[in-house]
Amino acid sequence: MAYEGRIRAFHTYMAYAQKANSESYPNIANLFVALASSERSHARNFRSLLVELGVDLGETQIPQIKE
Template sequence: MHEMTAANLRSAFGGESMAHMRYKVWGAKAGAEGYPNVARLFVAIASAEQVHATGHFKAMKDVGGAFLVAAGGGFGLTATSENLAGAIQGENFEVAEMYPSYIAVAEDQDEKAAVRSCRYALEAEKLHAALYTRAKEAVDAGKDVELAAVQVCSVCGHTVEGDAPDACPICAAVKAKFTAFE
């Protein structure tokens, strides 16, 4: 694997791993503040971020030896509205800047596994940003977000509200590959 693609995957792995844990902690905080649906949303998206981190890790299977991973994202435990703002900012960065540039490099270097892993994450992050934005609007109005079951594809991390699709629109995984967060 080319070094620039490997470095990008290490960065993405670190960022997604950190997001996974940050969202789990923020989910507990939302629950404690009386927002059970926001808590459930954080936990569901934490699961999707774990899928992304795992995908990036697997895409580096040909990279031998040990390597350092640094996750440059900030972390703090504040009120749920502020935590949602941080989540939105992180998801929007991944959608607008991080994943498009990582995909471009991986395509240029013909690293198919890296392209696939980053595309899976990019598509899911778009949905995450929208779900978090809706949750923040509700919390800022003093309410919990109205939220049906959240389904997460265990193959690519695609996240959907409501019923799981018969086939994932991102990776074509069957309905049984979705995990429901109700």
């Protein structure tokens, strides 16, 4: 589902940002945070639409990110 894909992308980008920060690449980390913010916005929009349509979203699984 598109909603879950956006949630997955958000968490993936945030993990990349954390890794970039830990390796002293703050500008790259900022890029990943910006991408994550965009994905979060997309997820919220999808969620609002799905709720409006009466779709049961259930529990969304947060992905495990490998390092």
